[in-house]
Each structure stands twice: as structure tokens, then as C-alpha cells.
Amino acid sequence: MDYQAVLAEVWDAVRPVLGQGRVATYIPALAAVDPRRFGMALATVEGDVYGIGDWREPFSIQSISKVFTLALALSRDGDALWRRVGKEPSGNPFNSLVQLEYEQGIPRNPFINAGALVITDRLQRLTGDSRGTLRDFLRAESGNPLVDFDPVIAASEAEHGHRNRALAHFMASYGNMESAVPEVLEHYFWQCSLAMSCADLAKACGFLARHGQRADGSRLLTRSQAKQVNAVMLTCGTYDAAGEFAYRVGLPGKSGVGGGIIAVIPNRCGLCVWSPGLDARGNSVAGVEALDRFTTLTGLSIF
Amino acid sequence: MDYQAVLAEVWDAVRPVLGQGRVATYIPALAAVDPRRFGMALATVEGDVYGIGDWREPFSIQSISKVFTLALALSRDGDALWRRVGKEPSGNPFNSLVQLEYEQGIPRNPFINAGALVITDRLQRLTGDSRGTLRDFLRAESGNPLVDFDPVIAASEAEHGHRNRALAHFMASYGNMESAVPEVLEHYFWQCSLAMSCADLAKACGFLARHGQRADGSRLLTRSQAKQVNAVMLTCGTYDAAGEFAYRVGLPGKSGVGGGIIAVIPNRCGLCVWSPGLDARGNSVAGVEALDRFTTLTGLSIF
């Protein structure tokens, strides 16, 4: 398949929606980005990379980091991890506390904020350095040694992090927090601040297209675990719009409020699209549109 | 692939869990079934059918009917259908009213009872005979002209149907019911009462493996609509266990409290498994186990 031609066609198709949606404003550092930016990259399991637009421009990966911390914790902890976090879609916004109370401090899944805090807590215990482990992994998988945290973003997250502090203390009140709350929060904020390009991320999620195999041929996850992470992405990866995303795009995917979305076509490729204008549920408007067009044009979908 | 050998191996593997779980008791007519019954069938897109155990024994399809009424309504109504029902996982039990109140009478998805009542209401308006349209479709797709309603089950559903009556009147109070409530309920109860075997159902869901094409080669759904129905099955098909099912099985599937589960491997085959013992969330214990084994043994999964 001529991926470069397909991406070019996608780019044409999404132009009308560029600039639609609203840039995330919950932290000032994110609010400054131009909503009309757009980039998309595709990295095949064979190692070829294609891209359009701002595909080499680093952006704040935000919640996309949650896929990688999940994979890293799962690879070390195995099924024991699921005692502390569920794997069901939440049906609620990403930062809701309601369900957490009804379910006694066990977050619904690893991709809502509460769940990602539990994963960070676990990874911190398992490695002693959650954020460092994540950064090193992403540098290795993307082949880009310059992948790094953005300290301005991290500081802004911390300054405006009352909701995440509330979530962490709330889970601690149920006994579902092993490390000290401030330590977990700091690692979490730094992880969200990582700056990566579409090219970096398309390559970095390649292990999920390769059924658990890393870029260097070693294995991070078993075949079964890779399937599980993809399944959780499909059912929980786009907040309370997971059903809509599965319906339109039909691929496991994970979005972030920085405007990025990664998606996986098992056995074939990793994808990443970036455009900062978000819809009401926190997903990139042009990003979802681009993935919708891509799957329609190529007929590639898991369904 | 030697499907018959795989099915035999699955059968061996599930023997230890046969009889586990509890038979549905919410209507007396269902409670009488032996929980140790087990059958499984596979129907390829090429038309071959394989089966084990009680695969030719008819059972009450219950909520599995919701997949077919959705497809029938969608084929006639197109995207207009989604104005009256959502497509997000509910995160709540199948008969909850809570979310319906928060969301002003619009059910979360077509596979919770409230959503299926809306679909039945719509199909009734579109065809004048919702249950008859469904029966005729299932006879045609399964190639079994004996597929029929079970009047004892239907009467039992009606007698113990207070919760479904509550759901229908509740939606009517929000203006989301076109026909009279008793008429919609009657069609709904009859639809749930249909008796079919694993062989019948594996064949009947073939159109979802064939991207929308019916058994006779005509088209029920567009390729895009077929993908959409599969996506809704994956994210919403097993009540509040959809995440767990996607995680373990990794296929679009739909369960019923009669103990049946259908699943689809796009481009390849339809599957149906039946065993009446249910877990706490209303899904067949041995049925989920069998599909888990099947996908593990064959490596077939959408992820």
C-alpha cells in the first residue's frame, strides 16, 4: 500500500476542520499552541516511516504516556497489577471522582487519571524511578535520544494539579497508594510533560503492532499481554468517547489533551496524529477525523 | 485451520468449569435449564459449519437478539438512528435506570435493555412488525425455517417485566418512545424469546463477518455499517464486563442471559457458544472461557 499517498489524501481531507475545537487550557503552558497545527506519521512493523505536515514537531504527549506506563508496569508485574485497577470503560470524564467512590478507590481502568496514578505508583515501586524508566523506554523505541521532559509543562501541571491531588489522596484514603502521594504526583506530572513528535510516537507504539516485541527485537510483553493492552486502548483509550472512536476509527487508540492520538494496526503499523484543537471530550478534532479518513481510505480496521 | 480439532480441544479445556455460575432466574422459564449444558459452533464465511456438544440444541437467545434488531434498524434508518440512542459503553448493569436519568432518556447504547427498547420501537415504526421482521431475517440467515418464538418464555418475560416496563415508561416521559409502551414491550419480549441453536446463530451472524453481506449475497449493511456494529459489540456487547471480554477474548461479541454468546472474526467466521451457568455480570462462565481458549489456541483475535 502506498502509505505516503494515503497520508497526503488524508491531509487534504482534514484541512476543512483544522482550527476547529479548543486548545486545552487547564494548564497555561498548553494554551499557547496554535490550534491549526497538524501532523501525522505511520511506522510499519518492517521499520518504514511515513509522515505529513508537522510530523517531526515535538508536542506534549500528556495522557498518551499512560499506554507506555501501563505496558512497562504490566511487563514487570503481570496480572497482579489488575488487583489495583480495573479494565472496564468508565463512561465518565477522565478526571471524575464519582465512580472511584462507588468502587472503593479502585479506578475503572489505567487510562483515566486515577488509574494512571495507580500505575505510576506501581511502576515507581517496581523500578524506583517511574519517569526515568518511561523516558528511557521511549528514547529506545523511538530511536530518538533527544526525547525529554518539558520542565515548564511539568511545573504548570503541578501548579494546577488540584484535581489530580484530590484523586491521589482519595485513593490513598482507600489504601490504594503505596508510595507517598507527592512523590507519585511528581512522577505523573513529569511523565505527562514528555515532548515527542508524531514520528517518535508512531515508532514508539510499534511494540503493540508487533505483539509485544520491542524495536531491538527483545520482548517487552507476551503476545497475550500485547493483545490485552490493545483491548484496553480500544475500550478505554479515548475517555467517554471510546465507543464513538471504535465506531468511527475502529482501531485501538489513545489520545492526550496535547492534541496527539496514537493508534495501532496489529501486525502492520503504529500511527500518530497531532492537532491541538480538542472536542468537548478532550480528543483532537482533526486527529479523530484523520484516523477516520485513513481507515476509510485504506479499509484497514480491526473489524 | 482444522476448526473441528480446535473446537474439540476447547471442549476438553472447558469441562472443569461446566456447571459453574448460576442459571438466570429472573424468569421461571429460564431457571429450569441444566447449567452443565454446553455447545459451540463456528460458521465460516465460505459456508462451512463446525460444532461440538449441544451445538444443535435450541436455547433462548435473549439479548443476542439485540445485535440483529440493531442491524435491521440501522439498515433502514442509517445514522438517524443515533439521535435516539448512544454508542458508548455504559459502565453499569444492563438494566440500570441511573444513567438514563442523567442523560435525559437517551440510552447509552443499543445493547443495554433501554437501548434495545428504543431500537425495537424504531424497528416497529420502520417495518410495522418488529418481531416478525427479526424472525424472518434469522430464518433466512440461519437457513433454518423452524426458528421461532417460545410463547412460554415470552409470557414469562411479560409477567416479570416490571423493570423493562419502568425503562420504557421512563423513556416515554422524556419523549423517546414513538409507539405505545405496551406495543413496544410486547415485541421486545417476543424477540428475546426466540429459540435458536449455536449452529443457527453462528450462521446468522455471518453477515457481520462478511462486512454486511447477507447469506444470499445481498447486502444488509454497508461495509462501514458492519464495522460500526462490530465496534459497538466490542465496546458494549457484554454489559459491564465489556472491558474484561475484550481483554480476554479480543473479539466483538454479544451475550444473553440464556447462556449464549455470539462472536465475530471479521473476514473469517461467526461463532456461537452456549452454556447456561452465568457469572455475576450475566455472561456465560463456560462460554467466555471457551472463547478465551479458542482465541488463545488459534491466535485469532482482532488485536
Next chain:
Amino acid sequence: MDYQAVLAEVWDAVRPVLGQGRVATYIPALAAVDPRRFGMALATVEGDVYGIGDWREPFSIQSISKVFTLALALSRDGDALWRRVGKEPSGNPFNSLVQLEYEQGIPRNPFINAGALVITDRLQRLTGDSRGTLRDFLRAESGNPLVDFDPVIAASEAEHGHRNRALAHFMASYGNMESAVPEVLEHYFWQCSLAMSCADLAKACGFLARHGQRADGSRLLTRSQAKQVNAVMLTCGTYDAAGEFAYRVGLPGKSGVGGGIIAVIPNRCGLCVWSPGLDARGNSVAGVEALDRFTTLTGLSIF
């Protein structure tokens, strides 16, 4: 105290708010009333009656009927009644189903619709004729043999009663309904349709000011039960505005969507005010204002 003079002063004070709020429109028959109507009456425990404005004009008592059915059921059933309905404020609108689901079909209190349906069901069982028992009681207490149902209102309630039907079937699904749902609903709709004037109602609630003693000197409730009914009125009598009402008025009270409110000053008098314009929570704007003024002017309050 010169009650007539106080009432006159109250009337002057509320003139600016007459016509504010919105007349109930959930049934057409109520929507036709002029929102500027206003009446108020006071009946002392000694038997004197005072009134202003439209105090002799009958209006639809609606939910005010719930106080009397509660008292009638309690007088026959005693504490056994509380096994089927709670006595806590709901914190939710009067017709919510959410709490009912979390609390397994036991309504929070007798003054939300679900609770009143349970009381009606119980009174029907205890007397064989719930609505007739209510009407006869109200005729006796008000001394007005013309108190009667309004069949147009009752029919309109039935026609637009989907929400109440949903509540009743929902409780039936939890086993909290003894009689057939349609029978309970019919009695409930008729009870709400009773037409009475401020004078009638101020007298009819006199037994609550007289610690349980009826107009003819006989006893309906024990002193303790009368205190209990007053307590439930204070904490639950004005839907999700009970706190605000206690704060402003400081009397046990019960409102109806017909625009009426009754209030009790133990040992002293019964009060009734009527004005059809409702606030967002279903309480008469001018009615609450009048009672606020009355308690401020007289210094009469239970606090």
C-alpha cells in the same frame, strides 16, 4: 395576636412577587391557571379561621395530599410502615429514579413521588379504598362536604403519567408494591386531583397542630406520631429545597405543584397559602415568600 392584620400585612408584602415563577405545565390542566392568584388562610387550634385574597378558591392540592395519606397509613399501620419507605431527605428532585436504584426500591421518604406511591399502595391494602378514605378524611377535617376530586385533572395526570408509571414498575421490580401497579396509580392520580381551598387545607392540617387530635376531638395519631409527621414535613416537605425552606420559614411544611403550601405551628395553628407561580424546584414563589414574611412578622417559628 391579631392574625387578620398580620395576614393583611403579608399580602401587601408579597404583591411584588405575584406572577413570578412558572405555572406547572407537566399536565395541561394545571397550565391554564393564572399565576397571579394568591390566597392564604390560618386556622387556630381553637377553631378560628382567618384568610386573605383567594383563600376560599379551590385549587389542585397535588402533593399536599401526601401528608394526609401518610398520616392515614401511619395511624393504621404504625411503625411497620417504615419498612417500605425511609424518612430521610432525598437531596434529589421529587421524581428522581436514581436514588431508588441505589437503595433497592425503598424510596427515601413518603413525600417524593416514589414514596407516596408506596404509601398509597399500603393505604389501599389497609382500607380497600385509598382515595375514598382520603377524601372522606379531608371532608371531615375541613368541615367542607364539597371537597372532591377533579376528574379532568385526574385524567390528565394519568395521560401524562409515564414517570410515575416508571417509578411504580421500578419498585414492583424490587418487590415493593403489594397491589397491581395500575390500581395504585389510579388512586394516586385521583388523590393528587383533589380540589380544596386555603381555608379547607388550613383546617385539614389542624390535627398536626393539635398533636394528633382530629377536628371532632377523636385521635388520629399519637402525640409521638404527630411529632414524627411534622419532622418528616420539615426535613422532606419541599423536595430538594427542604433546607432552604427550613432556613427561611422554619416550620414543617408541604408544597404541591398546584401552587399550594401547608405549614404547621404546633400547638397554635395550621396555615395554607396558594399562588400558582413555581420556582425551579417546584415550590410556589409567592407562597414561600408569604410564609417567610409571616414567620418574620410574628416571630413564630419552631426554632
Next chain:
Amino acid sequence: MDYQAVLAEVWDAVRPVLGQGRVATYIPALAAVDPRRFGMALATVEGDVYGIGDWREPFSIQSISKVFTLALALSRDGDALWRRVGKEPSGNPFNSLVQLEYEQGIPRNPFINAGALVITDRLQRLTGDSRGTLRDFLRAESGNPLVDFDPVIAASEAEHGHRNRALAHFMASYGNMESAVPEVLEHYFWQCSLAMSCADLAKACGFLARHGQRADGSRLLTRSQAKQVNAVMLTCGTYDAAGEFAYRVGLPGKSGVGGGIIAVIPNRCGLCVWSPGLDARGNSVAGVEALDRFTTLTGLSIF
């Protein structure tokens, strides 16, 4: 009325329930108290004080402090206070976050923890020293200059305060916190740690029986404000058991998890009872029973 004789009779009556219930264990310092302790005191508006049992023994006042911080903030802030906190019963446990999310960070009332944190925040802004202002007020009203904080309790509250931290950060995320979260929490924890006897507290709530007048004859609250505080106590003073408390006791009251309950008979006296065994909703078993007996024996009730 011979209050001393009544109290003696109450004491006899409650002996069978002494030791019932469970001592609060959420902080270790509270768990060490003997559950069979019991004391009760009554202070008339004329200045007489009566007591039985351990009525001079100091205990941890915990949430009873919320009545006084509310009164102190209201006296300085007036109605402006109600922009930041509601006055409706919550229908939920005292430390729930659910409602807070649905209502956008505005707590239901000043007597659930979230509401008390807002009041503390406000009082801190108004006085510069919330806890000091509270302590000085309680010393003056009780006439006991030894009333003081218990630093062991305060430290224990802080150590086990994850839930309260979660509440405060959650409200801060909605912009409903003026001071820094740690500062507000510290004052809150110290306020809860105050140790007072039944005698102290019965006297200290005298201003609510005297319609706002302090022990020294000066005025803390207007007559109307005193009525309002009493009303909020009645509808919200005993968590999700406010309806039950009003039903059984029929007085404005406020409980604490230390086992104390204060109650007010307007125009007549303040009451305080203490016994550490708590029921499932956090109210003293023997305390509620004693107040129930007291109002039954004396016929004193606001209803």
C-alpha cells in the same frame, strides 16, 4: 421542670444500650476510648446547669465544632457565605465526594466535611486565625478557660487525613478555596481536636437557645440568623440520619464522631450528651437514645 430528675431517669433508661455501637477508629487516638462512657448536661437560658454521669469529662468534639465555626463565619460574613456552601441536606455520608462533583465544588451544607472546610477557609480569611477564634469563643461561652486543643488528636487527624485532603483539593480545583489547602486543613484538624465536656458544650450552644445572644449578653447572631443555624442543624446536623434524628428527637442537633451530640431547645436550654459507641452512620447510639428519651419524658420538642 425538675431537670435533674429527668436526667436521672434518662440515665437509667439508656443503661441497656451503653457499650453498643463502635468507637470511631478512623484515627487511632479516638479508638482508645471506652465505649461505655456516658454523660449528659443541660444548661438553661437562665444559667442553671444540670448533669449526670461523665458530664464533666472532656472528650473530642470533632464535628460539633462545625456549628460554632458556621456561627462565627455567619456573624462576620452574613448571607454572602451561602455563595460558597449550600444549606440542603446531603442524603450522603459526611465525607462523600460524589455530590461535590455533580454540584461543581459547592458543598451541600456546612456540616458535611467539605462544607466545614469551606467555612474554615472563610473564617481564616475573615479573622486570620480560624482555630484561635473558635477556641476563644468556646472558652468564653462555656466559661471554662481551660478549653483547648488536643495536639495528639490533631496530629492523628493530619496523619490520616487523606479523605479531607482530597475534598479540599477537589474544591480548590473548582476555585472554591481562598487560602492554601494545607493551611485550611491544619486549622480544620485542630478545630476538630478541641476537648470539651458535656457541661462546656451545653453552655457553649446556649447562644442558639437565646436567639443569638452570647453568654455575656452581647449578640453574636441576629434572631433570624440564630433561627437559620438551628434550621441547618435540624436538616443537616446528623449526616445521612438527619431525618431519623428529627423523627425521633425532634430538636436541632449536631453530632461528632467522638460520640458527642449537642441539641438546642429554643428559648429554653442547650443540651449535650456523650457516649463513644457510634451507629453505622456515625452518631452516638446512647446519645441519640438519651435525647429521644429526654424529649419523650419532657414532651419538649419543636414539633
